Amino acid sequence: MELQVGIAAATTCLPDRRETARGSGIDEDDAAICDLEGYRRIPVCDGNPVTDLAVPAAVDALRRSGHQPSEIDLVIYAWLDDQGDAMPIPHTRLARLIGSHEAVTIGIQQKSGGGAIALELATELLNSGRYRTALVATGDVFDHDPHTRWVLHGSQGILLGDGATAAVLDLRPRPLMVQAVASAGRPDTELQFSQPSATSGSEPVEQVLNPAAVPAMRSAISTAVANVLSTTGLEPDDPRIRLVAFSRLGRTLLRRVYYPALPKGLPRPLELSSETGHLGAGDLLANLAHIQDNRLMSPGEYGLLVNVGMGFNVTAAIVRADAADAEQRIPIS
CATH class of the missing domain: 3.40.47.10 (Thiolase/Chalcone synthase)
Known part of the structure; x- marks a missing residue:
């Protein structure tokens, strides 16, 4: 089914700290493999994926979109890794902290496909007329151990970077x-x-x-x-x-x-x-x-x-x- 859903705003929130393969302390052979995989550096966060990353991403997306938090009637939040003390309902915490206090919230733990499936679900629900304005967001903070991040994952083509994303969707004409x-x-x-x-x-x-x-x-x-x-x-x-x-x-x-x-x-x-x-x-x-x-x-x-x-x-x-x-x-x- 063809959709007509507007992207009012989309944002990425990355922590300030950056880490490189060689700066992480792994050996040169493993670092060289990461070079071949195309990785220069990754964002690393010492905080919580919801409060320190997803909330700022969502607030920024709302600001850019022109929508007020109270206008969001659907919040879908997806994640891959542990959400700290926000478990088991990080999607509810996100909606509460951004001020969307009457939104229906949905949490999706679909590994790396979570944000994509969340976008599909949100666009279909908006297109059906059931909801008017949706916020879709993701947030993850991964294991900081250099061997886990750069060798076990990075040298195999799946280097995990910490960050959050958010998009506000509506039924208006948008760029x-x-x-x-x-x-x-x-x-x-x-x-x-x-x-x-x-x-x-x-x-x-x-x-x-x-x-x-x-x-x-x-x-x-x-x-x-x-x-x-x-x-x-x-x-x-x-x-x-x-x-x-x-x-x-x-x-x-x-x-x-x-x-x-x-x-x-x-x-x-x-x-x-x-x-x-x-x-x-x-x-x-x-x-x-x-x-x-x-x-x-x-x-x-x-x-x-x-x-x-x-x-x-x-x-x-x-x-x-x-x-x-x-x-x-x-x-x-």
Whole structure:
């Protein structure tokens, strides 16, 4: 179903502190692998994901949107990792702290796909007329141990960065509109994901993703992308498709596993992982904020956002630029 949901504002909130592979104290061989994966540095937070990251992200999104907290009648919050003392209801705490005291709140723990599924759910509920204005947000703070963050995850293409995202959605005409969202699931890959290849000398991609799971996940990507393109009447080589933005993963997973599933004719995907790493449940919303803040699309152009995660769902979204100033679009390098 084609949507007409406006993106009133989208924001990313990152902590001030940054950490590099070599600055973390890991050995040079592991740091070199992180270099190859395209990671320069990541944001690191010593605080709480809800109060120190998600709340500021939501407040900023509300300020930019022009909506008052009391106007938000739906709050959906997604997370990947432990939420500290906000568990088990971080979504309720978020709504209370930002002042949306009469909003319906929903919490989603869908691993890396949480923010993407939250966007799909929010847009469908808004489009149905059940709600008028929604806030979708994510927040994660991960294990600070350098070996866990940089070696166990980073050298395998999933370097975890701390941060939060938020987007305010409504039914008004906006410079960016959500045109379609579609997800495809492969829960049959659960055991394959949890049993990485034990082949001696295996490369990083085989250490984090069993090769047996690759065809299924590629199929899910192809299905989700085909569905959103079909919904909007776009072909992959349509010149109006300005950009593609994928999950903020390492180069090996993206280029060897996931990009080959995209239909031919699409623009080369933006790679936005180097300064943030993988923002847990927030990659898709962070990419949306990047597109908005950097004015990467002119009126009439489309963007394709694709989110993949170990929640075994792939979500694809098409956004359309409407009322932006074409002369202010920033070229994509």
